[in-house]
Amino acid sequence: MRNNVLAILALIVTTAMPAHADDRPVTVFAAASLTTALTEIAERFESETGIDVVLSFAGSSALARQIEAGAPADIFISANPGWMDRIEQAGLVEPGSRHDLLGNELVLIAHGGNAAPVTLDAQTDLAAELGQGRLAMALVDAVPAGIYGKAALERLGLWGQVAGQVAQTDNVRAALALVAAGAAPLGVVYASDALAEPRVSVVARFPAETHPPILYPLADLANRDTAEESAFVDYLSGPDARAVFEAQGFSVLRP
Template identity: 65%
Template sequence: MTIRRLAPALATALALAPALARADEVVVFAAASLADALAEIETGFEAATGHDLVVSLAGSSALARQIQQGAPADVFISASPDWMDAVEADGLVEAGTRIDLLGNDLVLVAAGADAAPVDIGPGLDLAGLLGDGRLAMALVDSVPAGIYGRAALESLGLWDGVAAQVAQADNVRAALAFVSAGEAPLGIVYATDAVAEDDVTVVGTFPADSHPPIVYAAADLATREIAEEAEFLDYLQGPEARAAFERQGFAVLVP
């Protein structure tokens, strides 16, 4: 599988070159938090079908905008229903193919392997825990993990006390990297991202009612008609993909 971290230059190249996608190749634009699960799923899908899978990973907002600008993607997996809504509103989703695929949790992580747990609620002294340090988050106005994180902090009455200390990253994996590298003492990421790093500790899970439900939506895009797109969406809902998602800590929402 080719997994691409979707840099701006690559995104532009994809948008300008729709002929890059071969007939037997499925091009998937997927939220960065799906990196490890999709790495597992690639092996099984290619072995089962003989098709090539090309995955571009980035924040869902960046991917949605590239799709709207004509990037040659076949399948979109968004960490937020809102960005799938935006793509669908532009007529870029094949009718009847959209599914709610996965759920996730939002957690507070700390640098190091032995950080003490905290009780996440209105009484949490998050500013005190940060001290002079930064709180790593994905972009709070556009990237789903950042939007969910800000919503959680606002609902708990904690946002105003730490907003000036937030270090925003292009996507949730980049926010996690800030913490694992020791550049930020704390960060807000998905639970599934936290397990991918040995150098961070989950110190608390945000209450489910403190933010909108975290739902990953997947759909076939109305860019070209190939049978391989439907095969991949079917595979995402099958037992092999379910096992891969669950190993990474996702809640699988499809029956």
């Protein structure tokens, strides 16, 4: 009799449990420069699969520190290999899951849709271009876009001209917003950011040799492993995601 009661209880518990004991959505921590493209991709993925995706955008440095502190992210896409290195060295990356997903370009933008082009070389008087205004950049010692931008300006011999006029922001989209609003006449952002904002113009492109390659590594984090997050990782390398990324100014590195 006791065995029958236990069997009935087990059946009740099993029936009451959801199909997936861990049914929370896939949570993605991604660099702020991915906001426009990744939002569109996630919406398409959700529509096609019924799997919910939660996106959290910020500077890669801030996201990496949140992951280190135990934030419940499933996937991390950084705009800089260094911050992914830090997460991986801490043992927070699922072994074998890391790969370079995207590339990008670094550009100088100006307020307005028809700003005059600027020549970027060692003879450029960038301070004169700024006048009394500010050069909007992401944090130059922490956020990838700022790190790349400072490196490029130093390589061109222009950093000394403008270092005192740099308005540093928490992430690259905040720098873009300053220029779009006219609060700063010039800014350094990614090409993908400039495409997403009609109120700015690209007035120059930084030569690739002036800064380290701009790479976006992706990794599945080691806190849990589900079919849903694997499906989204695979989707990010598929043809639908590729089309969105390329339309937003990224180069897709993984076939």
